[in-house]
Amino acid sequence: MKGIRGVLAQRNLREVQGIVEKALIEYVDERSEDPAMKYAKDILLAGGKRFRPVLGCLAYEAAGATLDDKMLRTALSAEIIHTATLVHDDIYDQAKLRRGRPTLHSQHGIAHGIISGDYLFTLGYWLGAEQGPEVIKVLAETCIGLANGELLQFDHIGDLGTSPEDYYRIIDGKTAGPIAGGCKVAGMVANADQEIVEALESFGWEVGRAFQMVDDLLDLTGNPRMGKPRGTDIYEGKMTLPIIHALTTLHGNNRENLEDVLMDFSEDRWDELIELLEVSGSIGYVRSLIDSHIQRAVESLAILPNSGQIELMIEFARKSALRST
Amino acid sequence: MKGIRGVLAQRNLREVQGIVEKALIEYVDERSEDPAMKYAKDILLAGGKRFRPVLGCLAYEAAGATLDDKMLRTALSAEIIHTATLVHDDIYDQAKLRRGRPTLHSQHGIAHGIISGDYLFTLGYWLGAEQGPEVIKVLAETCIGLANGELLQFDHIGDLGTSPEDYYRIIDGKTAGPIAGGCKVAGMVANADQEIVEALESFGWEVGRAFQMVDDLLDLTGNPRMGKPRGTDIYEGKMTLPIIHALTTLHGNNRENLEDVLMDFSEDRWDELIELLEVSGSIGYVRSLIDSHIQRAVESLAILPNSGQIELMIEFARKSALRST
Numbered sequence: 001m002k003g004i005r006g007v008l009a010q011r012n013l014r015e016v017q018g019i020v021e022k023a024l025i026e027y028v029d030e031r032s033e034d035p036a037m038k039y040a041k042d043i044l045l046a047g048g049k050r051f052r053p054v055l056g057c058l059a060y061e062a063a064g065a066t067l068d069d070k071m072l073r074t075a076l077s078a079e080i081i082h083t084a085t086l087v088h089d090d091i092y093d094q095a096k097l098r099r100g101r102p103t104l105h106s107q108h109g110i111a112h113g114i115i116s117g118d119y120l121f122t123l124g125y126w127l128g129a130e131q132g133p134e135v136i137k138v139l140a141e142t143c144i145g146l147a148n149g150e151l152l153q154f155d156h157i158g159d160l161g162t163s164p165e166d167y168y169r170i171i172d173g174k175t176a177g178p179i180a181g182g183c184k185v186a187g188m189v190a191n192a193d194q195e196i197v198e199a200l201e202s203f204g205w206e207v208g209r210a211f212q213m214v215d216d217l218l219d220l221t222g223n224p225r226m227g228k229p230r231g232t233d234i235y236e237g238k239m240t241l242p243i244i245h246a247l248t249t250l251h252g253n254n255r256e257n258l259e260d261v262l263m264d265f266s267e268d269r270w271d272e273l274i275e276l277l278e279v280s281g282s283i284g285y286v287r288s289l290i291d292s293h294i295q296r297a298v299e300s301l302a303i304l305p306n307s308g309q310i311e312l313m314i315e316f317a318r319k320s321a322l323r324s325t
Numbered sequence: 326m327k328g329i330r331g332v333l334a335q336r337n338l339r340e341v342q343g344i345v346e347k348a349l350i351e352y353v354d355e356r357s358e359d360p361a362m363k364y365a366k367d368i369l370l371a372g373g374k375r376f377r378p379v380l381g382c383l384a385y386e387a388a389g390a391t392l393d394d395k396m397l398r399t400a401l402s403a404e405i406i407h408t409a410t411l412v413h414d415d416i417y418d419q420a421k422l423r424r425g426r427p428t429l430h431s432q433h434g435i436a437h438g439i440i441s442g443d444y445l446f447t448l449g450y451w452l453g454a455e456q457g458p459e460v461i462k463v464l465a466e467t468c469i470g471l472a473n474g475e476l477l478q479f480d481h482i483g484d485l486g487t488s489p490e491d492y493y494r495i496i497d498g499k500t501a502g503p504i505a506g507g508c509k510v511a512g513m514v515a516n517a518d519q520e521i522v523e524a525l526e527s528f529g530w531e532v533g534r535a536f537q538m539v540d541d542l543l544d545l546t547g548n549p550r551m552g553k554p555r556g557t558d559i560y561e562g563k564m565t566l567p568i569i570h571a572l573t574t575l576h577g578n579n580r581e582n583l584e585d586v587l588m589d590f591s592e593d594r595w596d597e598l599i600e601l602l603e604v605s606g607s608i609g610y611v612r613s614l615i616d617s618h619i620q621r622a623v624e625s626l627a628i629l630p631n632s633g634q635i636e637l638m639i640e641f642a643r644k645s646a647l648r649s650t
Contacts, residue, residue: 036472088443092436111417111479114439118413119472121443125450126465133454136461140451147361147444154436 006061009308013054013316020053023072024079027127036119039104039112044083044120046099052078052179055207055316056186059200062301062309065190073127074189077139078182081124085146087117093236128185135185142181149173158237160247160259167244168209175215176208199300206297207317210290214321216240217286220277234265234273241289246280254279294321331386334633338379338641345378348397349404361444364429364437369408369445371424377403377504380532380641381511384525387626387634390515398452399514402464403507406449410471412442418561453510460510467506474498483562485584487569493534500540501533524625531622532642535615539646541565542611545602559590559598566614571605579604619646 008016028044031037053075060071089095090103091113097103105113121143128139153170156162183204187197220242222230233240243262250258258276261269277283297317301310333341353369356362378400385396414420415428416438422428430438446468453464478495481487508529512522545567547555558565568587575583583601586594602608622642626635 034469034473035476036469039476085443088439092434092439109417112476114413114417114442115472115475117439118410118442118446119469121446122450122465122468122472125447125454126461129450129454129458129461129465133457136451136454140447140454143447144359144361144444147440147447148359150440151360151364151437 005064005066005307006309007067008058008061008312011308011312013312013319016054016057016312017050019067020050020057020072020075020079024050024053024076027073027076031123034119036116039108039116040083040087040120042101043087043098043104044080046101048083048099050079051211051320052082052182055179055204055313056182058309058313058316059183059186059203060190062304062307062313063187063190063192063196063200064305065192070131071186071189074131074135074185075182077124077127078178078185080120080127081139081143082178084117084120084124087113087120089150091117131185131189135188138181138185138188142177145173145177147173149175149177153238156239158263159239160262162239162244164241164244164248167239167241171209171212172205175212176205179208179211180204196304199303202300203297203313203317206293206300207320210293210297210317210321213241213286213290213293214323216242217283217290218324220274220283231265231267231270234262237262242277242282242286245282245285246277249280249282250276290321294318330389330391330632331634332392333383333386333637336633336637338637338644341379341382341637342375344392345375345382345397345400345404349375349378349401352398352401356448359444361441364433364441365408365412365445367426368412368423368429369405371426373408373424375404376536376645377407377507380504380529380638381507383634383638383641384508384511384528385515387629387632387638388512388515388517388521388525389630390517395456396511396514399456399460399510400507402449402452403503403510405445405452406464406468407503409442409445409449412438412445414475416442456510456514460513463506463510463513467502470498470502472498474500474502478563481564483588484564485572485587487564489566489569489573492564492566492569496534496537497530500537501530504533504536505529521629524628527625528622528638528642531618531625532645535618535622535642535646538566538611538615538618539648541567542608542615543649545599545608556590556592556595559587562587567602567607567611570607570610571602574605574607575601615646619643 025045028037028041056075056078057067057071061067065071086098087104090098091105091110095103096106103113104116125136125139129136149170149172152166152173156166156170180201181204184197184201187200216233219230219233219240246258247255254276257272261273261276294317298314301313304310350370353362353366381400381403382392382396386392390396411423412429415423416430416435420428421431428438429441450461450464454461474495474497477491477498481491481495505526506529509522509526512525541558544555544558544565571583572580579601582597586598586601619642623639626638629635
């Protein structure tokens with residue numbers, strides 16, 4: 001009865017999230033004496049999707065292991081490093097809110113934001129290093145990819161010639177890589193065969209790409225119900241896939257208009273922008289690309305034995321493609 | 326002939342520094358494909374004292390090992406993490422110059438400064454993790470102590486009631502801890518006995534404390550020949566040991582005057598400040614404390630077999646107490 005082994009087999013996604021959350025709360029408590037934790041714990045415990053650790057725990061059991069403290073700490077490592085990057089991103093993005101709360105640096109100052117982020121990186125690497133040098137190597141490569149993706153994104157700010165290839169390099173570094181790394185590490189800690197580890201990693205790459213593309217679309221549609229503003233990427237000049245696609249597809253007047261809208265954007269130009277993206281078919285194009293990445297994610301799991309955990313991973317992937325926050 | 330074993334036995338300090346420098350240049354080259362290295366390499370290769378890696382290499386051989394690639398990478402780990410903290414410190418200290426060159430963020434922007442610092446942390450932890458979880462544990466504890474020391478220093482900005490105990494907690498976290506950690510790790514990587522590892526760590530603590538106190542004095546005296554400005558700490562309201570001592574020692578009018586000078590400092594009040602520090606005997610007091618920490622550093626090495634490396638460590642410690650930059 002391979003399919004129902006493991007403590008997550010009979011759970012739903014919310015329950016897996018609850019297990020991760022509990023482990024995180026315990027770990028924050030374990031480090032509560034650190035002065036830096038006073039600043040860092042708010043954002044650590046402010047909710048969030050726990051996307052990376054939930055997928056990591058599921059991947060671990062899908063690879064044949066049973067969730068234990070070792071994997072939970074590995075999963076926390078990914079979540080804490082992710083949080084470190086959010087704290088630092090918020091500083092240079094000058095973001096005021098994160099997960100519905102004031103950002104760390106806007107509340108306590110830039111120094112405290114930088115230092116608390118560094119502290120979180122330290123905790124994350126430490127937790128990862130408990131699993132040995134192979135795991136830390138994956139974490140390190142992931143973080144180097146992340147830095148590279150962020151820097152590449154800066155290079156392409158306002159660059160209307162950004163290609164789809166540039167786009168993939170950016171999102172593979174900053175979004176898909178960390179998710180792929182989390183899934184890969186789960187397989188490694190589970191001592192799974194190389195081909196299983198690679199399958200889990202592929203799953204992470206594909207889900208991660210879809211995840212970022214959904215983000216790109218959400219920036220265009222926003223979600224007023226969740227208080228999520230739209231257009232942040234447009235104002236910052238970030239070249240998201242719908243924009244890159246429209247710039248490539250449109251010609252003549254439409255292309256000129258789009259360029260003008262992007263270079264001189266304001267709230268009263270939303271209708272103009274959306275209309276151009278409809279003419280170019282860019283929103284539909286990105287949606288179909290999201291579906292195709294999710295499909296490939298699902299397919300990459302085919303070599304793993306069927307299990308409740310695999311079903312949850314697939315459910316997670318599909319839901320992430322439909323999310324509105 | 327225990328005393329002359331090891332590749333550093335017949336070297337002088339400058340030669341050891343040269344070996345470290347060469348290893349660093351090679352490592353930077355090894356990572357030259359990383360886009361983040363484009364920004365980080367300037368500060369990495371801008372000189373600096375290489376205090377931590379030089380001491381680490383000497384401690385390694387003093388503990389009976391022979392300098393090898395393993396130790397050089399461990400030593401680079403400490404240096405690169407140190408550089409990461411400098412890049413980040415310079416952002417929130419709004420420093421324009423570091424090692425005589427424009428700071429990373431002042432040249433490339435805050436985002437690039439934060440991201441490059443994160444990248445350097447990653448490299449440092451990765452190099453450390455190659456030596457196993459015990460080494461990364463020491464590095465992580467050191468970095469947590471560093472964050473704690475920095476945060477504590479902020480808590481005491483402009484706090485005229487800062488005690489010598491507060492001061493030691495700050496400098497142990499931000500300066501002495503990383504030096505002690507570097508020496509400790511060298512002993513661990515050398516597979517030395519526990520008491521040798523502890524002796525090397527003690528040496529690091531004592532040298533590190535002296536090192537920070539010299540920094541405190543240099544901030545008061547400056548070094549116009551080296552273009553080093555004086556008074557940075559005073560302007561920022563940092564409570565350095567000479568100031569804490571003077572605030573504790575002076576009474577009546579003198580104490581009131583000192584408080585006034587500190588709270589409302591300007592270039593034309595230097596004479597007033599120095600005179601008060603002379604009346605309180607604070608500069609002499611700090612100098613004698615530096616001597617005593619160096620003395621204790623030297624004594625802590627007594628259990629190690631005498632060697633050229635030990636002599637170089639002692640020379641290094643004594644020179645650091647007399648340095649003018």
